[in-house]
Amino acid sequence: MDRYTPIFVNTSGKKCCVVGGGRVAERKIKGLLHAEAQITVISPELTPVLKQLHHESRIQWIDRSYRNGDLRGAFLVYAATDRSEVNSTVVRDAEAAGILVNNAMSSEHSSFITPSVVRRGRLSIAISTAGAGPAAAAEIRATLERQFGDEYETYLEFLHQMRTEVKSRVSSSSLRSTLLRQLTEMHILEDIRTGHFRWWTEEEIGDWISRNQEEV
Ligand SMILES: C[C@@]1(CC(=O)O)C2=NC(=C\c3[nH]c(c(CCC(=O)O)c3CC(=O)O)Cc3[nH]c(c(CC(=O)O)c3CCC(=O)O)/C=C3\N/C(=C\2)[C@@H](CCC(=O)O)[C@]3(C)CC(=O)O)/[C@H]1CCC(=O)O
Numbered sequence: 001m002d003r004y005t006p007i008f009v010n011t012s013g014k015k016c017c018v019v020g021g022g023r024v025a026e027r028k029i030k031g032l033l034h035a036e037a038q039i040t041v042i043s044p045e046l047t048p049v050l051k052q053l054h055h056e057s058r059i060q061w062i063d064r065s066y067r068n069g070d071l072r073g074a075f076l077v078y079a080a081t082d083r084s085e086v087n088s089t090v091v092r093d094a095e096a097a098g099i100l101v102n103n104a105m106s107s108e109h110s111s112f113i114t115p116s117v118v119r120r121g122r123l124s125i126a127i128s129t130a131g132a133g134p135a136a137a138a139e140i141r142a143t144l145e146r147q148f149g150d151e152y153e154t155y156l157e158f159l160h161q162m163r164t165e166v167k168s169r170v171s172s173s174s175l176r177s178t179l180l181r182q183l184t185e186m187h188i189l190e191d192i193r194t195g196h197f198r199w200w201t202e203e204e205i206g207d208w209i210s211r212n213q214e215e216v
């Protein structure tokens with residue numbers, strides 16, 4: 001048993017504040033950008049990459065040390081400075097305002113922690129060691145990245161397309177789940193890996209659904 005509940009939070013368009021502009025802040029910000037968050041970084045200094053992102057207007061920059069009030073309207077907060085007293089103040093202010101907060105210096109003083117993530121299009125595999133060994137989490141990520149290659153991006157895109165079609169064309173939920181289960185048994189991944197996969201046309205999808213509906 002551990003104290004964390006794994007969830008995937010929708011941060012699209014949500015204001016997320018990152019206090020600190022160093023290497024660790026940069027890593028958190030890259031993850032947030034991937035998830036379409038609206039990012040404000042509060043720090044007197046930024047890494048060259050963060051400066052460039054600010055220059056491109058992809059993140060907002062409050063160019064000074066953290067002050068009480070900076071977290072107003074935030075959905076998530078990351079305390080990622082190299083000063084533990086500043087990070088603790090940020091955690092206290094966020095918690096007082098009811099905002100979930102990550103302290104890059106301490107899992108015990110965080111309301112959430114950041115997992116290591118394997119990304120393959122729609123597939124995300126998040127790994128946490130509950131703070132015991134972040135470097136081990138990164139190592140496990142590297143192992144999984146070798147196991148789950150780029151073929152998963154196409155595979156998940158295909159499953160998404162099929163799922164959307166099945167949902168719009170089949171009204172019975174038990175039939176829908178039977179059809180969707182059949183999809184995962186069709187060696188699509190193997191076809192993608194060996195270069196034999198091609199996208200189905202709308203007509204082919206329709207035919208496959210009717211054919212399999214009859215067989216059930
Ligand atoms: C996974 C990843 C995600 C990310 O940050 O995006 C992540 N840390 C990563 C790397 C990493 N972190 C550290 C090193 C140096 C080696 C070492 O010390 O081991 C490396 C390796 C490197 O940098 O290459 C040092 C470190 N990390 C924390 C502390 C403080 C403490 O332990 O109390 C210290 C000591 C600082 C010091 O000594 O001053 C704390 C946290 N780090 C977490 C996440 C959370 C727990 C995740 C989990 O459940 O395991 C947690 C609790 C809070 C949080 O940040 O959310 C990312 C890998 C991304 C990837 O490559 O895939």
Ligand SMILES: NC(=O)c1ccc[n+]([C@@H]2O[C@H](COP(=O)([O-])OP(=O)(O)OC[C@H]3O[C@@H](n4cnc5c(N)ncnc54)[C@H](O)[C@@H]3O)[C@@H](O)[C@H]2O)c1
Nearest residue numbers: 020021022023024025042043044045065066081082086104
């Ligand atoms: N969670 C993780 O993954 C992880 C990994 C390695 C290290 N760490 C911890 O995170 C800390 C930060 O690491 P780093 O490599 O990014 O450090 P860093 O020195 O590169 O960056 C620190 C940043 O904090 C800013 N800062 C300092 N005081 C501030 C204030 N009052 N208000 C706003 N910003 C302020 C600095 O301007 C700088 O941009 C480390 O000290 C370490 O304890 C965490």
